Amino acid sequence: MFSVRSMRLAALLLASVSALSAACGGSSAPGNFAEPPPLVSLPADEAPHDAGIEWWYFNGLLTDGQGQEYSYHYVTFNSQGGAAVPHLLQASLGDHTSGEHLTGEKVLLQAPYRDAVGVNVAVNGWEMQGDGQVYSLEFDLGGRSLDLKAVSTRPPVLHQGVGLVDLGPAGETFYYSRTRLDVTGSITVAGEQRPVTGSAWMDHQWGEVVGQQVGWDWASLQLDDGSDLMAVQVWDPSDKTPFSGYGTLVSPGGSALTLDEDDLSITARDTWTSPDTGITYPSGWMLNVTSLDLSLELEPVLANAEFAGSSYTPAAYWEGEVRVSGTREGREIGGRGFVELVGYDTEQLEAAPTP
Numbered sequence: 246m247f248s249v250r251s252m253r254l255a256a257l258l259l260a261s262v263s264a265l266s267a268a269c270g271g272s273s274a275p276g277n278f279a280e281p282p283p284l285v286s287l288p289a290d291e292a293p294h295d296a297g298i299e300w301w302y303f304n305g306l307l308t309d310g311q312g313q314e315y316s317y318h319y320v321t322f323n324s325q326g327g328a329a330v331p332h333l334l335q336a337s338l339g340d341h342t343s344g345e346h347l348t349g350e351k352v353l354l355q356a357p358y359r360d361a362v363g364v365n366v367a368v369n370g371w372e373m374q375g376d377g378q379v380y381s382l383e384f385d386l387g388g389r390s391l392d393l394k395a396v397s398t399r400p401p402v403l404h405q406g407v408g409l410v411d412l413g414p415a416g417e418t419f420y421y422s423r424t425r426l427d428v429t430g431s432i433t434v435a436g437e438q439r440p441v442t443g444s445a446w447m448d449h450q451w452g453e454v455v456g457q458q459v460g461w462d463w464a465s466l467q468l469d470d471g472s473d474l475m476a477v478q479v480w481d482p483s484d485k486t487p488f489s490g491y492g493t494l495v496s497p498g499g500s501a502l503t504l505d506e507d508d509l510s511i512t513a514r515d516t517w518t519s520p521d522t523g524i525t526y527p528s529g530w531m532l533n534v535t536s537l538d539l540s541l542e543l544e545p546v547l548a549n550a551e552f553a554g555s556s557y558t559p560a561a562y563w564e565g566e567v568r569v570s571g572t573r574e575g576r577e578i579g580g581r582g583f584v585e586l587v588g589y590d591t592e593q594l595e596a597a598p599t600p
Contacts, residue, residue, distance in 0.1 A: 281406065281407050282407070283403055283406075283407050283408055284403075284407045284408045284409045284419060285403050285407070285408030285409075285419055285420075285421050287401055287421070288362070290419070290449075291362060291364070291375075291376060291377040291449070292361055292362055292363060293323055293361055293364075294419075295325070296323075296325065296451040296452055296453065297324070297325055297452065297453040297454060298322065298323070298324055298325075298451065298452065298453075298454050299322070299323040299324075299449075300320055300321065300323070300448075300449075300450055300451070301320065301364040301373065301448070301449050302318070302319070302320040302447065302448040302449075302450070303317075303318065303319045303320070303373075303380070303382060303395065303426075303445050303446065303447050303448075304316070304317065304319075304445065304446050304465065304564075304566075304583040305317060305426075305428055305443050305444060305445030306444060306566060306581050307391075307393075307428065307432065307443035308441065308442060308443060309432055309439040309441045310439045310440045311439065313340075313341065314341040314342070315338060315339060315340055315341060315432065315441070316338075316339040316341070316546060316547075316565065316566035316583075317336065317337060317338045317339070317391065318336065318337050318564050318583065318585075319334075319336045319373065319382055319384060320334070320335050320336075321334045321335075321364060321366050321373050322334075322335075323451075330352050330354070330557045331353070331354065331355070332352065332353035332354070332355070332366060332368075333350060333351075333352055333353075333557055333558070334350060334351045334353070334366060334368065334371055334373065334384070335348070335349070335350045335552065335555070335558075336348070336349055336350070336371070336386060337349075337386070337550070337564055337565075338386045338387070338389060338391070339546065339547045339550060339565060339566060340389070341546060344547060345387070346547050346549050346550050346551075346565070347386040347387040347389070348386065348552050348553075348554070349384070349385075349386045349387075350555055350556070350557065351369055351371045351384075353366060353368045362376050363375045363376040363377055364380075364449075370383065370384075370385060370390075371383060371384045371385075375395075377397065377401070377423075378396065378397050379394065379395070379396050379397075380395040380396075380397075380426070380447070381393070381394060382394075382395060382430075388434070389432060389433065389434050390432070391430065391431070391432050391433075391441075392431050393428050393429070393430035393441070393445075394428065394430055395426040395427070395428045395445045395447070396426055396427050396428075397423045397425070397447070398425050398426060398427055399423065399424055399425050399473075399495065399499045400499045401421050401422065401423050402421060402422050402423075402424060402475075402493055402495055402501045403420075403421045403501070404420045404421065404422065404475065404491065404493050404503075405420075405491055405493075405503060406501075406503050410489075410491065411479070411488070411491075412452075412454060412459045412479055412488065412489070413458070413459055413479055413480075413481065414455070414458050414459075414481075414488070415454050415455045415458040415459035415488075416452055416453050416454045416455060417452055417453075418450045418451060418452030418454060419450065419451050419452055420448070420449070420450045421448075421449055422446065422447060422448050422449075422465070422475060422493075423446070423447040424446055424447075424465070424467070424473035424475070425444060425445075425446070425467060425473060426444065426445040426446070426447060427442075428441070428442065428443040428444060428445050429441070429442055444467060444581075446465045446467065446582075446583065448465075458481070458482075459479060459480075459481075459482065459587075459588065460479070460480050460481070460482035460485075460587050460588015460589065460593070461477050461478060461479045461480065461585070461586075461587050461588065462478045462480075462511050462513075462527065462530075462584070462585075462586055463475075463476070463584065463585040463586075464476050464477070464511065464530070464532060464543065464567070464582055464583070464584050464585075465582050465583050466532075466541070466543075466567075466580055466581075467580050467582060468569065468578055468579070468580035469579045469580050470497070470573070470578055471496075471497030472494060472495060472496055472497055473494070473495040474492065474494050474495070474532075474534075474582075475492055475493045476490075476491075476492035476504070476509050476511060476532055476534075477490060477492065478511050480588065482588035482589075482593055483594060489506060490506035490511075491503070491504060491506060492504035492508075492509045494534070494537065504536070508534055508536050509532070509533065509534045509535070510531075510532070511531075511532050512531045512532075513527030513528065513529065513530055514528075514529040514530060514531060515528045515529045516528055517545075517549070519551050519553065521551065521553055521554075522551065522561050522590065524551070524553075524561055524589050524590050525589070526551070526563045526586050526589050528545055528548060529542075529543065529544055529545065530542070530543040531543075537573060537574075538572075538573060538574045539571070539573045539578075540571045540572055540573075541569055541570070541571035541578070542571050543567040543568075543582065544567055544568045544569075544570075545565050545567055545584070546565065546566045546567065547565055547566070550563055550564055550565025550566075551563050551564075552564055553590075559590075559592045559593075560587075560590040560592050560593035561592075562585065562587045562589075562590070563584070563585070563586040563589070564583070564584075564585050564586075565583065565584060566581065566582070566583055567583065567584050568580075569581060569582055
Protein backbone atom coordinates (compact mmCIF):
# COMPACT_ATOMS: atom_id res chain seq x y z
CA MET A 246 0.00 0.00 0.00
CA PHE A 247 0.99 3.60 -0.55
CA SER A 248 1.18 5.97 2.43
CA VAL A 249 -0.73 9.26 2.12
CA ARG A 250 1.89 11.00 4.23
CA SER A 251 4.77 9.77 2.08
CA MET A 252 2.92 10.86 -1.07
CA ARG A 253 2.45 14.38 0.33
CA LEU A 254 6.12 14.65 1.35
CA ALA A 255 7.28 13.48 -2.07
CA ALA A 256 4.95 15.95 -3.76
CA LEU A 257 6.21 18.84 -1.63
CA LEU A 258 9.78 17.93 -2.47
CA LEU A 259 9.00 17.82 -6.19
CA ALA A 260 7.23 21.17 -5.97
CA SER A 261 10.22 22.71 -4.22
CA VAL A 262 12.61 21.34 -6.82
CA SER A 263 10.40 22.66 -9.64
CA ALA A 264 10.19 26.11 -8.08
CA LEU A 265 13.97 26.19 -7.52
CA SER A 266 14.57 25.13 -11.12
CA ALA A 267 12.34 27.93 -12.40
CA ALA A 268 14.01 30.48 -10.13
CA CYS A 269 17.45 29.41 -11.37
CA GLY A 270 16.61 29.75 -15.02
CA GLY A 271 15.12 26.31 -15.63
CA SER A 272 12.08 27.91 -17.21
CA SER A 273 12.31 28.18 -20.99
CA ALA A 274 10.95 31.75 -21.10
CA PRO A 275 11.09 34.75 -18.75
CA GLY A 276 8.11 34.95 -16.43
CA ASN A 277 7.12 31.31 -16.95
CA PHE A 278 6.82 29.18 -13.86
CA ALA A 279 6.93 25.41 -13.74
CA GLU A 280 3.58 23.71 -13.48
CA PRO A 281 3.04 22.05 -10.10
CA PRO A 282 3.81 18.35 -10.34
CA PRO A 283 0.91 15.90 -10.26
CA LEU A 284 0.29 14.33 -6.86
CA VAL A 285 -1.32 11.22 -8.34
CA SER A 286 0.68 8.73 -10.39
CA LEU A 287 -1.14 6.23 -12.55
CA PRO A 288 -1.44 3.32 -12.89
CA ALA A 289 0.30 2.93 -9.50
CA ASP A 290 -2.37 4.90 -7.62
CA GLU A 291 -5.15 2.62 -8.82
CA ALA A 292 -4.00 0.40 -5.96
CA PRO A 293 -5.21 0.69 -2.35
CA HIS A 294 -3.48 3.24 -0.11
CA ASP A 295 -2.58 3.52 3.53
CA ALA A 296 -5.31 6.11 4.11
CA GLY A 297 -8.00 6.71 6.70
CA ILE A 298 -10.73 6.41 4.05
CA GLU A 299 -10.63 5.40 0.39
CA TRP A 300 -13.35 4.75 -2.13
CA TRP A 301 -13.78 3.56 -5.70
CA TYR A 302 -17.07 4.70 -7.18
CA PHE A 303 -19.03 4.06 -10.38
CA ASN A 304 -22.27 5.43 -11.75
CA GLY A 305 -23.91 4.80 -15.07
CA LEU A 306 -26.88 4.37 -17.37
CA LEU A 307 -27.84 1.03 -18.93
CA THR A 308 -30.28 0.06 -21.69
CA ASP A 309 -31.38 -3.57 -21.99
CA GLY A 310 -32.35 -5.54 -25.07
CA GLN A 311 -35.99 -4.51 -24.63
CA GLY A 312 -35.15 -0.80 -24.61
CA GLN A 313 -35.72 -0.40 -20.86
CA GLU A 314 -33.37 1.91 -18.99
CA TYR A 315 -31.66 1.57 -15.62
CA SER A 316 -29.30 3.79 -13.63
CA TYR A 317 -26.96 2.63 -10.89
CA HIS A 318 -24.23 3.64 -8.52
CA TYR A 319 -21.76 1.21 -7.00
CA VAL A 320 -19.07 2.10 -4.46
CA THR A 321 -16.62 0.29 -2.22
CA PHE A 322 -15.04 1.91 0.83
CA ASN A 323 -11.78 0.95 2.55
CA SER A 324 -11.46 2.27 6.10
CA GLN A 325 -8.65 2.17 8.64
CA GLY A 326 -8.02 3.54 12.10
CA GLY A 327 -10.27 1.20 14.05
CA ALA A 328 -13.35 1.38 11.85
CA ALA A 329 -15.87 -1.34 12.63
CA VAL A 330 -16.16 -2.27 8.94
CA PRO A 331 -12.87 -2.17 7.02
CA HIS A 332 -14.58 -2.90 3.70
CA LEU A 333 -18.09 -1.70 2.81
CA LEU A 334 -19.83 -1.95 -0.56
CA GLN A 335 -23.00 -0.04 -1.37
CA ALA A 336 -25.11 -0.05 -4.53
CA SER A 337 -28.34 1.39 -5.86
CA LEU A 338 -30.35 0.58 -8.98
CA GLY A 339 -33.05 2.73 -10.53
CA ASP A 340 -35.54 0.96 -12.80
CA HIS A 341 -36.84 3.73 -15.04
CA THR A 342 -39.75 1.64 -16.32
CA SER A 343 -41.21 0.63 -12.97
CA GLY A 344 -39.98 3.72 -11.09
CA GLU A 345 -38.36 1.56 -8.40
CA HIS A 346 -35.17 2.60 -6.62
CA LEU A 347 -33.38 -0.31 -4.95
CA THR A 348 -30.47 -0.13 -2.50
CA GLY A 349 -28.24 -2.58 -0.68
CA GLU A 350 -24.85 -3.13 0.90
CA LYS A 351 -22.32 -5.84 1.73
CA VAL A 352 -19.47 -5.91 4.22
CA LEU A 353 -16.08 -7.58 4.12
CA LEU A 354 -14.30 -7.87 7.45
CA GLN A 355 -10.89 -8.95 6.18
CA ALA A 356 -8.15 -6.44 5.40
CA PRO A 357 -7.80 -5.08 1.85
CA TYR A 358 -5.59 -6.96 -0.60
CA ARG A 359 -2.19 -5.39 -0.03
CA ASP A 360 -0.71 -6.58 -3.31
CA ALA A 361 -3.68 -5.50 -5.47
CA VAL A 362 -2.93 -3.35 -8.52
CA GLY A 363 -6.39 -1.77 -8.32
CA VAL A 364 -9.71 -2.23 -6.62
CA ASN A 365 -10.21 -5.92 -5.83
CA VAL A 366 -13.21 -6.82 -3.68
CA ALA A 367 -15.52 -9.83 -3.82
CA VAL A 368 -18.08 -10.86 -1.21
CA ASN A 369 -21.23 -12.99 -1.43
CA GLY A 370 -21.83 -12.51 -5.14
CA TRP A 371 -20.81 -8.83 -5.25
CA GLU A 372 -17.58 -7.98 -7.05
CA MET A 373 -15.62 -4.87 -7.96
CA GLN A 374 -12.30 -5.46 -9.65
CA GLY A 375 -10.19 -3.48 -12.08
CA ASP A 376 -6.79 -2.18 -13.09
CA GLY A 377 -7.62 1.26 -14.50
CA GLN A 378 -8.49 0.13 -17.99
CA VAL A 379 -11.03 -2.66 -17.52
CA TYR A 380 -13.36 -3.14 -14.54
CA SER A 381 -15.66 -5.99 -13.53
CA LEU A 382 -18.79 -4.95 -11.61
CA GLU A 383 -21.27 -7.43 -10.16
CA PHE A 384 -24.09 -6.92 -7.66
CA ASP A 385 -27.71 -7.88 -7.09
CA LEU A 386 -30.62 -5.89 -5.65
CA GLY A 387 -34.32 -6.69 -5.27
CA GLY A 388 -34.36 -9.72 -7.56
CA ARG A 389 -32.22 -8.03 -10.21
CA SER A 390 -28.59 -8.97 -10.75
CA LEU A 391 -26.01 -7.13 -12.84
CA ASP A 392 -22.83 -8.48 -14.41
CA LEU A 393 -20.98 -5.63 -16.13
CA LYS A 394 -17.67 -4.98 -17.86
CA ALA A 395 -16.57 -1.33 -18.02
CA VAL A 396 -13.74 -0.24 -20.31
CA SER A 397 -12.18 3.23 -19.95
CA THR A 398 -12.19 5.19 -23.24
CA ARG A 399 -10.42 8.38 -22.08
CA PRO A 400 -7.31 9.26 -20.10
CA PRO A 401 -7.78 9.71 -16.34
CA VAL A 402 -8.37 13.25 -15.09
CA LEU A 403 -6.63 14.67 -12.01
CA HIS A 404 -8.96 17.17 -10.36
CA GLN A 405 -7.59 20.61 -9.51
CA GLY A 406 -4.85 19.82 -12.01
CA VAL A 407 -2.69 17.83 -9.58
CA GLY A 408 -5.19 15.39 -8.06
CA LEU A 409 -5.61 16.94 -4.60
CA VAL A 410 -8.87 18.63 -3.54
CA ASP A 411 -9.97 20.59 -0.48
CA LEU A 412 -12.87 19.45 1.73
CA GLY A 413 -12.55 22.27 4.24
CA PRO A 414 -12.01 21.24 7.86
CA ALA A 415 -12.77 17.63 6.89
CA GLY A 416 -9.35 17.48 5.22
CA GLU A 417 -7.94 16.94 1.75
CA THR A 418 -8.28 13.98 -0.55
CA PHE A 419 -6.45 12.74 -3.60
CA TYR A 420 -8.99 12.52 -6.41
CA TYR A 421 -9.06 11.47 -10.03
CA SER A 422 -11.79 10.30 -12.41
CA ARG A 423 -12.24 8.20 -15.50
CA THR A 424 -15.08 10.15 -17.04
CA ARG A 425 -16.26 7.79 -19.81
CA LEU A 426 -16.31 4.03 -19.78
CA ASP A 427 -18.11 1.82 -22.28
CA VAL A 428 -20.22 -0.78 -20.49
CA THR A 429 -21.46 -4.15 -21.70
CA GLY A 430 -22.92 -7.07 -19.80
CA SER A 431 -26.25 -8.36 -18.59
CA ILE A 432 -29.07 -7.74 -16.16
CA THR A 433 -31.15 -10.62 -14.89
CA VAL A 434 -34.75 -9.75 -14.00
CA ALA A 435 -37.05 -12.43 -12.53
CA GLY A 436 -34.76 -15.12 -13.90
CA GLU A 437 -34.59 -13.61 -17.39
CA GLN A 438 -31.13 -12.54 -18.51
CA ARG A 439 -31.04 -9.51 -20.80
CA PRO A 440 -28.02 -7.95 -22.53
CA VAL A 441 -27.24 -4.37 -21.56
CA THR A 442 -25.05 -1.61 -22.90
CA GLY A 443 -24.30 1.82 -21.55
CA SER A 444 -21.82 4.39 -20.31
CA ALA A 445 -20.25 4.83 -16.86
CA TRP A 446 -18.22 7.29 -14.78
CA MET A 447 -15.55 6.22 -12.28
CA ASP A 448 -14.06 8.12 -9.29
CA HIS A 449 -11.20 7.13 -7.01
CA GLN A 450 -10.61 9.22 -3.88
CA TRP A 451 -8.59 8.74 -0.69
CA GLY A 452 -7.26 10.70 2.27
CA GLU A 453 -7.64 11.47 5.97
CA VAL A 454 -11.24 12.70 6.09
CA VAL A 455 -13.50 13.52 9.04
CA GLY A 456 -16.83 12.55 7.48
CA GLN A 457 -19.15 14.36 9.87
CA GLN A 458 -17.65 17.77 9.06
CA VAL A 459 -18.46 18.03 5.37
CA GLY A 460 -21.38 18.01 2.98
CA TRP A 461 -21.48 18.41 -0.78
CA ASP A 462 -23.61 18.81 -3.88
CA TRP A 463 -21.75 16.92 -6.63
CA ALA A 464 -22.51 16.30 -10.28
CA SER A 465 -20.88 14.19 -12.99
CA LEU A 466 -22.20 14.90 -16.50
CA GLN A 467 -21.59 13.29 -19.89
CA LEU A 468 -22.72 15.80 -22.51
CA ASP A 469 -23.82 15.00 -26.04
CA ASP A 470 -21.14 17.23 -27.59
CA GLY A 471 -18.62 14.67 -26.32
CA SER A 472 -17.43 16.66 -23.30
CA ASP A 473 -17.65 15.63 -19.65
CA LEU A 474 -18.09 17.83 -16.59
CA MET A 475 -17.55 17.35 -12.87
CA ALA A 476 -18.75 20.12 -10.56
CA VAL A 477 -19.01 20.20 -6.76
CA GLN A 478 -19.85 22.62 -3.98
CA VAL A 479 -18.53 21.66 -0.53
CA TRP A 480 -20.10 23.07 2.63
CA ASP A 481 -20.51 22.80 6.40
CA PRO A 482 -23.46 20.48 7.19
CA SER A 483 -24.13 22.28 10.48
CA ASP A 484 -25.01 25.65 8.90
CA LYS A 485 -24.47 25.29 5.09
CA THR A 486 -21.47 27.66 5.14
CA PRO A 487 -19.50 27.10 1.90
CA PHE A 488 -16.01 25.61 2.23
CA SER A 489 -14.95 25.30 -1.39
CA GLY A 490 -16.10 24.57 -4.91
CA TYR A 491 -14.38 23.42 -8.06
CA GLY A 492 -14.94 21.65 -11.33
CA THR A 493 -13.26 19.95 -14.26
CA LEU A 494 -14.30 20.06 -17.91
CA VAL A 495 -13.00 17.24 -20.09
CA SER A 496 -12.91 17.78 -23.85
CA PRO A 497 -13.91 15.08 -26.35
CA GLY A 498 -10.19 14.55 -26.92
CA GLY A 499 -9.53 13.96 -23.21
CA SER A 500 -7.82 17.22 -22.22
CA ALA A 501 -8.92 18.72 -18.89
CA LEU A 502 -9.72 22.29 -17.87
CA THR A 503 -9.86 23.18 -14.17
CA LEU A 504 -12.78 25.40 -13.16
CA ASP A 505 -12.49 27.70 -10.15
CA GLU A 506 -15.09 28.21 -7.45
CA ASP A 507 -16.01 31.69 -8.67
CA ASP A 508 -16.59 30.36 -12.18
CA LEU A 509 -19.35 27.87 -11.42
CA SER A 510 -22.61 27.70 -9.52
CA ILE A 511 -25.07 24.95 -8.64
CA THR A 512 -28.51 26.25 -7.66
CA ALA A 513 -31.48 24.11 -6.65
CA ARG A 514 -34.83 24.88 -8.27
CA ASP A 515 -37.00 22.73 -5.99
CA THR A 516 -36.92 20.30 -3.07
CA TRP A 517 -37.99 16.73 -2.41
CA THR A 518 -38.80 15.31 1.03
CA SER A 519 -38.21 11.62 1.64
CA PRO A 520 -41.31 9.77 2.85
CA ASP A 521 -39.03 7.29 4.62
CA THR A 522 -36.65 9.57 6.54
CA GLY A 523 -38.33 12.98 6.40
CA ILE A 524 -35.10 14.51 5.06
CA THR A 525 -35.53 17.34 2.57
CA TYR A 526 -33.10 17.39 -0.34
CA PRO A 527 -32.67 19.84 -3.21
CA SER A 528 -34.25 18.50 -6.41
CA GLY A 529 -33.62 19.89 -9.88
CA TRP A 530 -30.66 22.20 -10.42
CA MET A 531 -29.25 24.94 -12.57
CA LEU A 532 -25.52 24.51 -13.19
CA ASN A 533 -23.70 27.48 -14.71
CA VAL A 534 -20.07 27.91 -15.79
CA THR A 535 -19.50 31.58 -16.60
CA SER A 536 -16.22 31.28 -18.51
CA LEU A 537 -17.69 28.67 -20.86
CA ASP A 538 -21.01 30.45 -21.37
CA LEU A 539 -22.52 27.15 -20.24
CA SER A 540 -25.97 26.97 -18.62
CA LEU A 541 -27.43 23.56 -17.80
CA GLU A 542 -30.65 22.32 -16.25
CA LEU A 543 -30.39 19.01 -14.35
CA GLU A 544 -33.67 17.12 -13.93
CA PRO A 545 -33.80 13.98 -11.75
CA VAL A 546 -35.04 10.86 -13.52
CA LEU A 547 -36.35 9.41 -10.24
CA ALA A 548 -37.16 11.88 -7.45
CA ASN A 549 -36.80 9.15 -4.85
CA ALA A 550 -33.15 8.17 -5.18
CA GLU A 551 -32.30 8.19 -1.47
CA PHE A 552 -29.86 5.71 0.04
CA ALA A 553 -31.04 5.22 3.63
CA GLY A 554 -31.24 2.53 6.28
CA SER A 555 -27.59 1.47 6.18
CA SER A 556 -26.47 -0.66 9.11
CA TYR A 557 -22.99 0.87 8.98
CA THR A 558 -23.29 4.50 7.82
CA PRO A 559 -26.15 6.12 9.77
CA ALA A 560 -26.45 9.19 7.53
CA ALA A 561 -28.68 8.96 4.47
CA TYR A 562 -27.73 10.51 1.15
CA TRP A 563 -29.30 11.11 -2.28
CA GLU A 564 -27.72 9.58 -5.38
CA GLY A 565 -29.51 9.56 -8.71
CA GLU A 566 -29.42 10.04 -12.45
CA VAL A 567 -30.28 13.37 -14.06
CA ARG A 568 -31.19 14.38 -17.59
CA VAL A 569 -29.32 17.43 -18.84
CA SER A 570 -30.50 20.21 -21.14
CA GLY A 571 -29.25 23.74 -21.74
CA THR A 572 -26.99 25.88 -23.88
CA ARG A 573 -23.28 26.41 -24.48
CA GLU A 574 -22.31 29.61 -26.25
CA GLY A 575 -25.92 29.93 -27.37
CA ARG A 576 -26.15 26.43 -28.87
CA GLU A 577 -28.43 23.77 -27.41
CA ILE A 578 -26.77 20.94 -25.56
CA GLY A 579 -28.01 17.86 -23.70
CA GLY A 580 -26.71 14.83 -21.88
CA ARG A 581 -27.04 12.49 -18.93
CA GLY A 582 -25.36 12.40 -15.56
CA PHE A 583 -25.55 11.81 -11.82
CA VAL A 584 -26.00 14.02 -8.77
CA GLU A 585 -24.87 13.11 -5.25
CA LEU A 586 -26.09 14.99 -2.16
CA VAL A 587 -24.30 14.40 1.16
CA GLY A 588 -24.83 16.30 4.42
CA TYR A 589 -28.59 16.85 4.48
CA ASP A 590 -29.21 14.17 7.13
CA THR A 591 -28.71 15.67 10.61
CA GLU A 592 -27.57 12.25 11.87
CA GLN A 593 -24.34 12.89 9.97
CA LEU A 594 -23.36 15.41 12.67
CA GLU A 595 -23.55 12.78 15.37
CA ALA A 596 -20.34 11.02 16.36
CA ALA A 597 -19.99 7.88 14.28
CA PRO A 598 -17.12 5.90 12.79
CA THR A 599 -16.18 6.56 9.19
CA PRO A 600 -17.70 3.87 6.95
